[in-house]
Amino acid sequence: MLALRTMFDAFKNKHGLGVACFIGFAVFFWALFLIALPQIAMLDYSFRFNLPRADIGGPSDVYTLENYAYFFRGNDGGFNALDVGILFKTLVAAVFVTIIDIMICYPIAYILAHSATGVAARLMVIGLIVPFWVNEILRAFAFRILFGATGMINGIGMEIGLWDTPIDFIRADIALYSGLTYAYILLMVFPIFNAVEALDRNQIEAARDMGASWWRVHWRVVLPIAKPGIASGATMVFMLTAGALAAPQILGGPSNLWFTQLIYQWFNESANWQRGSAYAVILLLVCIGFVTMMMRVFKVSIGEIGR
Amino acid sequence: MTTKDIVLDHVSIRFGSYTAVDNAHLTINGGEFFSFLGPSGCGKTTMLRCVSGFSEPTEGRVLIGGKDMKGVGPNKRPTALIFQNLALFPLMSVAENIAFPLEVRGVGKKDRRKKADELLDMIALPGVGDKKVHELSGGQRQRVAIARALAVEPDILLLDEPLSALDLKLRHHMRTELRTIQQRVGLTFIYITHDQGEALTMSDRIAVMNAGVIEQIGDPEAIYNRPKTAFVASFVGETNAIEGKVTAQTGELVVLDTPLGPLKGTAAGGRKYKPGDNCYIFIRPEQLELRDNPAGENAFTTQAVKAEFEGNARLLFLGANGVDLRLTRINTGERPADLAGTAVHVGFDPSKAFVLPHSALAGA
Ligand SMILES: Nc1ncnc2c1ncn2[C@@H]1O[C@H](COP(=O)(O)OP(=O)(O)OP(=O)(O)O)[C@@H](O)[C@H]1O
Numbered sequence A: 001m002l003a004l005r006t007m008f009d010a011f012k013n014k015h016g017l018g019v020a021c022f023i024g025f026a027v028f029f030w031a032l033f034l035i036a037l038p039q040i041a042m043l044d045y046s047f048r049f050n051l052p053r054a055d056i057g058g059p060s061d062v063y064t065l066e067n068y069a070y071f072f073r074g075n076d077g078g079f080n081a082l083d084v085g086i087l088f089k090t091l092v093a094a095v096f097v098t099i100i101d102i103m104i105c106y107p108i109a110y111i112l113a114h115s116a117t118g119v120a121a122r123l124m125v126i127g128l129i130v131p132f133w134v135n136e137i138l139r140a141f142a143f144r145i146l147f148g149a150t151g152m153i154n155g156i157g158m159e160i161g162l163w164d165t166p167i168d169f170i171r172a173d174i175a176l177y178s179g180l181t182y183a184y185i186l187l188m189v190f191p192i193f194n195a196v197e198a199l200d201r202n203q204i205e206a207a208r209d210m211g212a213s214w215w216r217v218h219w220r221v222v223l224p225i226a227k228p229g230i231a232s233g234a235t236m237v238f239m240l241t242a243g244a245l246a247a248p249q250i251l252g253g254p255s256n257l258w259f260t261q262l263i264y265q266w267f268n269e270s271a272n273w274q275r276g277s278a279y280a281v282i283l284l285l286v287c288i289g290f291v292t293m294m295m296r297v298f299k300v301s302i303g304e305i306g307r
Numbered sequence B: 001m002t003t004k005d006i007v008l009d010h011v012s013i014r015f016g017s018y019t020a021v022d023n024a025h026l027t028i029n030g031g032e033f034f035s036f037l038g039p040s041g042c043g044k045t046t047m048l049r050c051v052s053g054f055s056e057p058t059e060g061r062v063l064i065g066g067k068d069m070k071g072v073g074p075n076k077r078p079t080a081l082i083f084q085n086l087a088l089f090p091l092m093s094v095a096e097n098i099a100f101p102l103e104v105r106g107v108g109k110k111d112r113r114k115k116a117d118e119l120l121d122m123i124a125l126p127g128v129g130d131k132k133v134h135e136l137s138g139g140q141r142q143r144v145a146i147a148r149a150l151a152v153e154p155d156i157l158l159l160d161e162p163l164s165a166l167d168l169k170l171r172h173h174m175r176t177e178l179r180t181i182q183q184r185v186g187l188t189f190i191y192i193t194h195d196q197g198e199a200l201t202m203s204d205r206i207a208v209m210n211a212g213v214i215e216q217i218g219d220p221e222a223i224y225n226r227p228k229t230a231f232v233a234s235f236v237g238e239t240n241a242i243e244g245k246v247t248a249q250t251g252e253l254v255v256l257d258t259p260l261g262p263l264k265g266t267a268a269g270g271r272k273y274k275p276g277d278n279c280y281i282f283i284r285p286e287q288l289e290l291r292d293n294p295a296g297e298n299a300f301t302t303q304a305v306k307a308e309f310e311g312n313a314r315l316l317f318l319g320a321n322g323v324d325l326r327l328t329r330i331n332t333g334e335r336p337a338d339l340a341g342t343a344v345h346v347g348f349d350p351s352k353a354f355v356l357p358h359s360a361l362a363g364a
C-alpha cells in the first residue's frame, strides 16, 4: 500500500494530479474488472452445482467440491483415468513443444543478437514477424493444408520418393506439434534475444581467445546469460501451449484431445459451466505448479524473469 | 629470434575502402614492454586484434616466433588478449574466471582451483576466489583479468587500454604494478593506450600512431625528446607549436620567420630545409624562459594573459600576434609577481626547440 502511495505521489509530481488520477483509476479498473473479477467469478462457479435456472440462489445453491472430485473420480467413483490422462498428455506435449521452441529459438536469437547485421538482421526479424499478421485460425488451416494427405509435404515427399503412401501427419500429431511450435516462436525468440543481446561480444571473444570450443562458449558464457530469457520464454510458451484451443481443434488428431478441448466441451456442449470452470482452474493450478517447480529445478527466480 | 618475438611485416588492415592500419612494419622483441600510443580511433585496437588472431591483415603478414600466423585462430596463438573492458564473465566467481582457460584445457577441478589461488596470490588478492566479479573494485577486476590471461602461461600478453576505466590514483598505481608483473613473468607485453603518460612510464619502446600510420617508433626518451613528426611532437607531452617559414639553415640550426619575429630551432633528425618551407618550431613549456629584456638570442616580446598555479609548477598563458603559448616554471615556494596583463619578454635555447615540417598536429 505504501509503495503504491509513493508511486502515485511520484507520478502526481511528474505529470500533475489529473493525469495521475486518471492513470490510477484506469489501472484499478483494469486490475479489478478485467483481471480479478472474471477470475473470481470463475472460481466461484467452479464450487457450485450446475442447477436449473430456477434454483439459482435457492436453498440448494451451496458450495461443493463435486466438480473437482469429478475430475479425479469420474461418474462411477473409480479413477478418472481418461481426464487425468488427457491433462497429463497435454502437459507432456506442452513441455515437448516448449523444448523444441527453445532449441529453435536459442540459435535464432543468438544469431540475431550477435552475428546478423544490416539487411540480414532486418530480413530475419521481418521473416519472424510477418507470418503473425495472418490470424491464428488461418495459420492453423494453412498447416492442415501443408500436412494433409494431399498436402505439400506429402506431395514433395512422395514425388522425390522418400515414402510412397501418404503419411497421416494429422493423426500422428506432427501437424499439431509443428503448428504449436511455430505459433509461439516469437514469444520465445524475443526474451532470449533480449537476454543474449546484453552479452558483451568481448566475452565471447575472450572465451575463444582462451581456447574454448563453440560448444563451451555457449554452455559456459552465453547460456547462463540467456537463462532468464529462456525461462521467461519457456513459461509463456508452455502456458499458452497448454492453454491453446484453436490449434488442437484444427490440427489435432481425431483420437487425441487437448485438455482445453475438454474444458470447452463442458462449457459448450454439456452447458456445464461449473464443471468447465473447475477444469479450467485445475489446468491453471497445475500449470503454475509445474512452472514453479521447473524454476526451482533450474534455479531461476521470478524476479529474473521479469527483467 | 625467440618464440616471443612478433614481426608485423608491412601490415595493412582495411574495412572496405577505409584503411584502419596503414603499412605497419616493425619487430617487437621477446620480453619487451611495447606500447602503441595514439588518439582514439587511430587503429590501435584493430592492430591488436590482428596480432591476437581475431582478424587477418588485408595485406602483409603477422609473424610470431618466426611463424606466419595466417589462418591460425586466436585460440591457437601463444597470445592472450586483455580486452578494453576486461570481458570478465559476470556470472562466474573470480576463481572460475581465472581458471576458465584451464577448464577449457581439461584440467581437473582441484588443480584448477589450486592454480587460481596461486595466481590470486601473485596479483596480491588472496582469498577473493569465491567472490563474484561485480563485488570487486575496478583495480581488483583489472588484476583478475591479468591473472586470467596469465593462467595458461602465454608468451605474449596483449593489453587494450586496460587502465582507462580506473580513477587517476589507481591508474598510477597500476602502471607500476603492470610493469612489475611484466618484469616478474618476463613476457612480451603489447600495451595499447591513448595516455602518453602511461606509455612513457611503462614502456621499453613506443610506437606512436596517427590515423592508422605509425609515425615513430622509439624508446620513451627518443619519443619525448626527439620527435620525428609534428604529430608526435604535439601528441606526446605538452608543447608549444609556432608556425613559420624557413629563411635559412646552417648545419642543424634553422631560422624561421614567425609571427613573433625570426626564431631559431634545431632541425630534428638532421633534416634539410629550403628557404620558404612551411614548418613548425616546437618548444616545450618548461623550456621557455622569462627574460628581463628583449635583447639576446631567440627572444621576443609577448603578452601574459593569465597565470595558473598547479602545485609543483606555475603555468603562464601567453598570447600575442595570434600565437598562444604556455610557459611553466617550477614552484620555488615563493610567489612571483603577478604578470597577467603585462608585456613579458620570452626566449628559448635553439637547441631545445625542434623544427619539423608542417603537417597535421594532434587534436587539430
Ligand atoms: N569492424 C569494423 N568495421 C569498420 N570499421 C571499423 C571496424 N573496426 C574498427 N573500425 C574503424 O577503424 C578505426 C580504428 O578503430 P580502432 O577500434 O582500432 O580504434 P582505437 O585506436 O582502438 O580507438 P580507441 O582508443 O577509441 O579504442 C575507427 O575509425 C573505426 O571506426
Ligand SMILES: [Mg+2]
Pocket: B044, B045, B046, B084, B160
Ligand atoms: Mg580501442
